[in-house]
Amino acid sequence: MRLILASQSPRRREILRKFFDSFDIVPSAVSEESTAENPVEHAIEVAKRKALDVYTRYGGVVIGADTIVVLDNMILGKPRNKKEAKEMLRSLSGKIHKVITGYCIVREGEEITGYEITEVKFRELKDEEIEWYVSTGEPLDKAGAYGIQGKGGILIEWIKGDYYNVVGFPIKIILELIDLGFKLS
Structure with missing residues (x-):
C-alpha cells in the first residue's frame, strides 16, 4: 500500500519519517483559501482538498493536512513579509491562542477526516x-x-495538548495510519 504525504512541509515530512520508513511526497497545488465559517471547518476543508487533489492523480493512501493559528477566532496565516511577522508576534505576545490542524486521509475513495486543537x-x-x-x-x-x-520555542510560556500538532502534524494522524494497517518503523 503506497503512502503519500500531500505536503511540501519539511516539518510534516520529518515527523512522518520518525514513525514510517517508506512514503512518497507529492505536494498539492490547491489554494489554502476557504469559505468555511469557523477555523476548524477551514482547516479540514483545506486538508481534504489537498488529499483529494493528490489522490485523484496518484491513488494510494494520501494524507492531507492544514495547520492554522487562531487568535480571538481570527486565522493568522503565514506572514507575507517581516513587517507582518512582527505584527503577528506582537498580537500573540502574552496571549493564549489555538493551533488547529485539520487532516484528511483518503484510501480507496474513502475519507477519514479529523482535527486536533492545541492551546x-x-x-x-x-x-x-x-x-x-x-x-x-x-x-x-x-x-x-x-x-x-526551532528558535521560536523561546517565545512560548506553555502548551496544552499535542506538541506535534503545533509543529503541524498531530499524533492523531499517525494513530489513524496504524489503524489502517501501516506498521511503525
Whole structure:
C-alpha cells in the first residue's frame, strides 16, 4: 500500500519519517483559501482538498493536512513579509491562542477526516525579542509567524495538548495510519 504525504512541509515530512520508513511526497497545488465559517471547518476543508487533489492523480493512501493559528477566532496565516511577522508576534505576545490542524486521509475513495486543537501561551515579548526572532528568517514560512520546534520555542510560556500538532502534524494522524494497517518503523 503506497503512502503519500500531500505536503511540501519539511516539518510534516520529518515527523512522518520518525514513525514510517517508506512514503512518497507529492505536494498539492490547491489554494489554502476557504469559505468555511469557523477555523476548524477551514482547516479540514483545506486538508481534504489537498488529499483529494493528490489522490485523484496518484491513488494510494494520501494524507492531507492544514495547520492554522487562531487568535480571538481570527486565522493568522503565514506572514507575507517581516513587517507582518512582527505584527503577528506582537498580537500573540502574552496571549493564549489555538493551533488547529485539520487532516484528511483518503484510501480507496474513502475519507477519514479529523482535527486536533492545541492551546499555546506566548510569553510577554519585548520588542527586541521580536526584532531578533524576525531577523532569523524563521517566522516567514510558518502560520502565526513562529515555529515551536526551532528558535521560536523561546517565545512560548506553555502548551496544552499535542506538541506535534503545533509543529503541524498531530499524533492523531499517525494513530489513524496504524489503524489502517501501516506498521511503525
